Amino acid sequence: MSTNIDALVDxxxxxxxxxxxxxxxxxxxxxxxxxxxVVLGTAVRVRSLPxxxxxxxxxxxxxxxxxxxxxxxxFYVLPLFxxxxxxxxxxxxxxxxxxxxxxxxxxxxxxxxVPAGQLEAAVALNFNARQRLTRVVFPQAWAMMxxxxxxxxxxxxxGTAFASFITLQDLTAxxxxxxxxxxxxxxxxxxxxxxxxxxxxxxxxxxxxxxxRAKHRLGRGPSLREVLRFRPASADTxxxxxxx
Numbered sequence: 001m002s003t004n005i006d007a008l009v010d011x012x013x014x015x016x017x018x019x020x021x022x023x024x025x026x027x028x029x030x031x032x033x034x035x036x037x038v039v040l041g042t043a044v045r046v047r048s049l050p051x052x053x054x055x056x057x058x059x060x061x062x063x064x065x066x067x068x069x070x071x072x073x074x075f076y077v078l079p080l081f082x083x084x085x086x087x088x089x090x091x092x093x094x095x096x097x098x099x100x101x102x103x104x105x106x107x108x109x110x111x112x113x114v115p116a117g118q119l120e121a122a123v124a125l126n127f128n129a130r131q132r133l134t135r136v137v138f139p140q141a142w143a144m145m146x147x148x149x150x151x152x153x154x155x156x157x158x159g160t161a162f163a164s165f166i167t168l169q170d171l172t173a174x175x176x177x178x179x180x181x182x183x184x185x186x187x188x189x190x191x192x193x194x195x196x197x198x199x200x201x202x203x204x205x206x207x208x209x210x211x212x213r214a215k216h217r218l219g220r221g222p223s224l225r226e227v228l229r230f231r232p233a234s235a236d237t238x239x240x241x242x243x244x
Contacts, residue, residue, distance in 0.1 A: 003182070004182050004184050004187050007178065007181050007182045008178065008182075008187075008191065010181075011174065011177065011178045011181065014169075014174045014177060014178075015171070015174045015175075015178070015191075015195070017169060017174070018169055018170050018171040018172070018173060018174030018175075019171050019174075019195065019199075021088075021160075021163070021168055021169060021170040021171070022157070022160045022163075022170045022171040022199070023199070024088065025088070025091045025092060025095060025160040025163055025168075025170065026095075026153070026156060026157045026160055026199075026203075028088075028091075028092035028095075028096070029091065029092050029094075029095030029096045029099065029156050029159075029160070030095075030096075030099075030153050030156055031096075032092060032093070032095070032096025032097075032100060033095065033096045033097075033098075033099040033100035033103055033152070033153075033156060034100070034103065034149065035096075035100070036096060036097065036100030036101070036103070036104065037099075037100050037102075037103030037104045037106065037107045037149070038107055040055050040058065040059055040100065040101070040104035040107075041103070041104040041105065041106070041107025041108040041110075041111065042107065042108075042111065042133070043055045044056060044059065044104065044108050045108060045111060045112070055104075058101070059101045059104050059105070060101075061101075062097045062098055062100070062101035063098070063101035063102055063105075065098075067094060067095070067098045067159055067162060068162055068165065070094040070097065070098055071090060071091070071094045071162055071163075071165060071166055072165070072166075074090040074093055074094055074166075075087065075090045075166040076166075087163075087166050087167050087168045088168065090166055091160065091163045091166065091168055095156050095159055095160065098159075099152050099153075099155065099156045099159070102152055103148075103149055103152050106145050106148040106149055106152070107141070107145055109145075110141035110142070110144040110145035110148075111137060111138070111141045113141065113144055114136075114137050114140045114141055118136055118137065118140065119132060119136065119137065121136075122135075122136040122137075139214075139217065139218065140218060142214050143211065143214040143215050143217075143218055143220070146207060146210055146211040146214055147207070147211060149207075150203070150204065150207030150208075150210075150211070153203055153207065154200050154203055154204065157196075157199060157200055157203060158196065158200070160172075164176070171192065171195060171196070172192065175188055175189060175191065175192035175195075176188075178191065208227075209224060209227065209228075212224060212227045
């Protein structure tokens with residue numbers, strides 16, 4: 001056991017570098033996925049049939065193909081056509097495209113779930129299409145889509161493990177190296193489970209805070225200050241909806 005601990009201590013710098021790569025992939029892929037989800041999820045609702053058709057094809061293609069295959073295409077196949085991408089860029093693109101396609105359906109569903117009366121009120125106030133979307137529809141849809149998008153972000157975090165297939169030394173690669181050094185499979189991958197759990201839990205906490213803030217801005221829940229203090233909001237605060 002002491003030998004395994006010594007090997008773990010020696011592997012800490014490598015594991016830390018792997019954690020940093022994993023966080024970078026998660027942040028970059030998550031940002032790209034969110035942008036694509038918003039653009040595609042909004043575009044699929046437009047009246048133009050050609051635009052809806054193109055957007056639907058993109059969503060179904062990236063949602064219906066394997067993340068691993070997409071990684072391999074970007075890293076191993078594109079060079080055959082004269083395009084050599086950096087491994088980190090390949091990882092971010094594959095994660096963003098794959099999970100962005102899934103997220104687009106979440107965005108579409110949340111936008112469709114906003115009550116029609118809200119749109120009618122915005123029209124009555126003479127809001128144009130952009131104002132209706134940005135000032136009435138999206139703020140309400142945002143509170144509804146955060147939990148599902150948060151789940152996808154956690155899935156994306158775990159999906160970064162495939163980055164080792166394209167030579168990136170991420171957390172999974174570091175865990176595999178530790179297993180080869182110690183020969184202790186249970187110990188090495190047990191360490192990996194704990195680290196991934198901690199990272200996913202931190203992401204979950206951030207998502208919960210974002211959801212609490214979004215709901216509070218709509219007057220539907222406590223403020224972030226009250227959430228962080230673990231103190232229930234007063235009835236006046238819930239009714240008033242004053243944001244931080």
